[in-house]
Amino acid sequence: MPRCKYCHREISKFDSDICPYCGGERPIEDGYKTKDMTKFLDPVKGESGLYKSKSRNVYCLLTFLLGPFGVGEFYLGKARTGSAYFLLSVLWLVIFGTAMYFLVPSIGGLWFLIGYCLPFAVMAGKACYSLTKDDLKDGNGEFLR
Numbered sequence: 001m002p003r004c005k006y007c008h009r010e011i012s013k014f015d016s017d018i019c020p021y022c023g024g025e026r027p028i029e030d031g032y033k034t035k036d037m038t039k040f041l042d043p044v045k046g047e048s049g050l051y052k053s054k055s056r057n058v059y060c061l062l063t064f065l066l067g068p069f070g071v072g073e074f075y076l077g078k079a080r081t082g083s084a085y086f087l088l089s090v091l092w093l094v095i096f097g098t099a100m101y102f103l104v105p106s107i108g109g110l111w112f113l114i115g116y117c118l119p120f121a122v123m124a125g126k127a128c129y130s131l132t133k134d135d136l137k138d139g140n141g142e143f144l145r
Contacts, residue, residue: 006027067119
């Protein structure tokens, strides 16, 4: 933007008759040119390709097979959610899968089955539900293809 030659404030190039701040006549110097900013900026370097979105089918397969361990969420780039799934499933498996088997031997087999199969059944349901949703996004906010 040009500056007034009297008060040195930035003014619009349309204020070439009178400065709106100091009232000076013809505040823009003769021969004023705007600067070509492309001379001052470096061009973008490096190879910047298009972002390839994640696949819904791969996400559903990973969630179906290894969902309790958060593998599907790690695939989408959601590390916090994947870590939470992993920690919760390990706690669940330790508490209900193994501990109950040894604490209550008479019904230990039932607790063992519940402890190890329930998280996988829940994630299998989530995987099937994810196949029908159209608004699933990955960690970058892009829709799954």
